[in-house]
Amino acid sequence: MLKQWVPAHCGIPGNETADELAKLGAREEQPDNPVSFAEKKTLVKAAMRPQSTRDAYHLLERWQQVVIMRLRTGHCRRNAHMFRKLKLTPSPTCPCSLEDQTPEHVLMTCPQLKPIRDIVWPASVPLRTKLYGSRQDLEATTSFVSKTNLMV
Template sequence: MPGKRHYQTTWNAQHSLPSDDQMPNLQRHQQTILFRLRTGHCRLRAHMHRLGLSHTPNCPCETGPQTPEHILQTCPLHQEARTDHWPQGATLQEQLWGTKDSLIRTTSFIQATKLEV
């Protein structure tokens, strides 16, 4: 019967982060924000609605569900902060999996929106 080490090694191989992922190089609170955004397991309405903790999945901007992608890419309520943090724009991939600077911008943006993720 395989032991704990076997299962841990197998899990690590199947769920490892990309070798160039910069998230481990960030501060703990920044890592938490990024992990929640990457997985969608956060305090935004879409996830809270799935858990039965929000009456609606929709964003207060009323243009769609309040998901990490919506907040980072299109929500009109946060357009000014988005432009401040990414003047030339950024893809969702860059915002969640980019360079250390990109990841710091993402966490700074979330803090600027005052959203609890």
Template sequence: MKALMRPRTNRDDYHTMSREQQVNLIRLRTGHNRLNAHMNRKFKLAPSPTCACGQEDQTAEHILQRCPLLDEERKEVWPSPIPLQTKLYGSRQELKKTTTFITSAGLIV
């Protein structure tokens, strides 16, 4: 009965996404993911924290913003540069683009 009397709350953009999309975003936001930097430093499961491109550590910021190996996929999803903050915390459209990018890049975060 109490549940019926409570006012309905509107769901934010993050909570309207699928469970898989939410998990990917949380992992990217927090840094607790399966990218080399975290897997090497925290669990010693990756031989090196460095990305396959060899330029810097494989972090969420690196793969979303700068990794040269993912330039084509990044330009398909975001034709013009977008700040990292928008990619991880923006509108539903931006969050959807981020999860699409992760999927099209073949990354498991």
């Protein structure tokens, strides 16, 4: 097999300068670096990886994240989940007897929790905002749960 040298970047502005600088740098004394090539590669990749922005959920404290995630998924200690999935309560119905005790019912319509709900949210706030809104919205939701002494 015949190998032939092909000039890869001869005559391209900037590349010639880069070659000259590389040659000058190679002539200088090189520092003794105990970092392996694999470690260098990992460091470069980490530096080049785009920084993830932290959304409102990830800015909350850990206990608040747990509350929000349980409310979002419905996997919480409300009667509807405890009855249907775990068979730990005799009924899925809320103590107010109007409907099943789901996160939506607790956050939006339960008449027994209306006084606290009116304090936390003086104006009407949609469920989506309570569960997926800004950091302040999510903190209000966790504050509501805390004030109601509901176990989620």
